Amino acid sequence: MTKPDGKPKAILSWSSGKDAAFALHEVRRTGAAEIAALLTTVNETHERVAMHGVRERLLDLQAEAAGLPLIKVPIPHPCPNGIYEERMAAAMARVKADGIAHVVFGDLFLEDVRAYREERLARVDMTALFPLWGRNTGDLAREMIASGLTAHLACVDPSQVPAGLSGRRFDLDLLAELPETADPCGENGEFHTVVTAGPMFTRAIEVEIGETVTREGFVYTDVIPVE
Numbered sequence: 001m002t003k004p005d006g007k008p009k010a011i012l013s014w015s016s017g018k019d020a021a022f023a024l025h026e027v028r029r030t031g032a033a034e035i036a037a038l039l040t041t042v043n044e045t046h047e048r049v050a051m052h053g054v055r056e057r058l059l060d061l062q063a064e065a066a067g068l069p070l071i072k073v074p075i076p077h078p079c080p081n082g083i084y085e086e087r088m089a090a091a092m093a094r095v096k097a098d099g100i101a102h103v104v105f106g107d108l109f110l111e112d113v114r115a116y117r118e119e120r121l122a123r124v125d126m127t128a129l130f131p132l133w134g135r136n137t138g139d140l141a142r143e144m145i146a147s148g149l150t151a152h153l154a155c156v157d158p159s160q161v162p163a164g165l166s167g168r169r170f171d172l173d174l175l176a177e178l179p180e181t182a183d184p185c186g187e188n189g190e191f192h193t194v195v196t197a198g199p200m201f202t203r204a205i206e207v208e209i210g211e212t213v214t215r216e217g218f219v220y221t222d223v224i225p226v227e
Contacts, residue, residue, distance in 0.1 A: 007031060007032070007033055007034045008033045008034070008101065008102040008127075008129075009033070009034050009036050009099065009100050009101075009102065010027075010033040010034065010035055010036065010100060010102035010103060010104050010129060011035065011036055011037045011038065011039050011071065011095055011100055011102075011103055011104070012024055012027070012035050012037075012038050012039070012068075012103070012104040012105075013039055013040075013103060013104065013105045013106070014038035014039060014040045014059075014062075014063075014070070015040070015049065015051070015052060015106070015192070016040065016049045016052050016054045016058070016059055016062060016154075016194050016195065017052060017106075017151065017154075017192055017193040017194060017195060018144055018149060018151045018170060018185070018193045018195050019106030019107070019108065019132065019185060019187075020105075020106040021062075021106075021149065021151075021195040021198055021200050021201075022106065022132065022140075022144050022147075022149065022198075022200070023104055023105065023106035023131050023132050024038075024066065024104070024200045025147070025149075025198065025199050025200040026131040026132060027104055027129075027131050028200070030131070032129065032131060033102055033104060033129060035068060035104065036068075036069070036098075036100055037068055037069040037070065037071050037095075038062075038063055038066065038068050038069070038070050038071065039070075039071040039073065039091065039095070039103075040059060040070065040071070040072055040073065041072075041073045041074075041075050041084075041087075041088075042056055042059070042072045042073065042074055042075070043074075043075065043076075043077045044074035044075060044076060044077075051155070051192060052154050052155055052192045052193075052194060053154055053155050053220040053222075054154055054194045054223065055222070055223070055224065055225070056072075057225055058194065058205070058207070058223060058224075058225045059072075061205045061225055062195065062196075062201070062205065065201035065202055065203050065204075065205055066200055066201055066202075067202055071091060071094075071095070073087050073088060073091045074087070075087055085120070088120070089120075089123075089124065092121070092124050092126060093124060095126075096124055096125070096126060101125065101126050101127060102126065102127050102128075102129055103117075103121060103126060103127070103128055103129065104128075104129045104130075104131065105117060105128055105129070105130055106131075106132055107130055107132070107133065107187075108132055108133065108134075108135065108137055108140070108185055108187045109133070109134065109137070109187060110187060110188075114128070114130065114133070137183050137184045137185040137187060138175075138184045140184075140185060141170075141175055141184040141185050142172070142175070144170075144198075145170070145171055145172060145175075147198060147199050148197065148198055148199055149170075149195060149197065149198035149199070149200075150169070150170075150195065150196050150197035150198060150204065151169070151170040151193040151194060151195045151196065151198075152167060152168065152169050152170065152193060152194055152196070152207070152209065152221070152223050153165055153166050153167060153168050153169075153170060153174075153191045153192070153193055153221065154166075154167075154192055154193060154194040154220065154221055154223055155191065155192040155218055155219065155220050155221075156190065156191040156192075156218070156219045157189055157190055157191065157217075157218055157219075158214075158217075158218075158219050159217075160179070160181070160182055160188070160189070160190040161178060161179060161182050161190045161191055162177075162179075163214075163219045165177065165178075165191065166191075166212050166219040166220065166221040167209045167212055167221030167223075170193050178190075194223050196223075205225060206225070206226040206227075207223050207224060207225055207226060208223075208224050208226055209221060209222075209223060209224075210222030210223065210224045
């Protein structure tokens with residue numbers, strides 16, 4: 001649905017990380033769409049954001065700080081692709097029934113990921129929007145930091161970046177320590193972040209950094225909300 005002011009009504013695919021958060025900021029700043037809700041897949045076994053490993057409570061606080069409803073799509077762990085697609089299709093059908101035909105993503109340059117999203121949404125007559133697409137990721141990373149966005153690395157792939165970076169704040173010092181082969185925004189899966197403050201939030205979320213563990217080849221650091 002497009003509103004009388006010409007803005008399409010959309011939901012935003014929310015990973016809990018910096019790219020999704022900055023996509024929200026950009027869409028609001030440019031007026032490209034009106035975001036009606038955030039949508040996140042949640043591991044129903046461990047009550048954490050799928051892949052990022054972020055606590056569900058912190059996810060809820062992010063949605064509150066963004067001033068938006070949160071649509072949670074529960075998925076099992078491990079999650080076969082068939083079940084993932086089935087549950088996402090059901091969620092999209094509910095969104096479409098509410099008159100929303102656009103989904104915003106924080107993807108940056110992976111063509112195969114974009115093509116997959118566009119193809120899946122086309123099946124239910126919905127359109128994908130990519131407000132950060134094609135931006136220079138080094139410049140974008142620095143722009144995020146300069147905007148006041150605060151994020152920590154919640155998960156890293158130790159085959160691409162040092163395991164010791166897990167739990168670190170996403171800042172200029174961290175960018176300087178990344179290997180030359182690593183994308184500054186972690187778009188190739190080098191790392192995943194969790195955002196706790198920034199221009200997309202009405203208030204900062206206080207957190208403390210918990211333990212770091214290795215699971216299934218990835219290093220996860222628990223970022224714990226302080227309430």
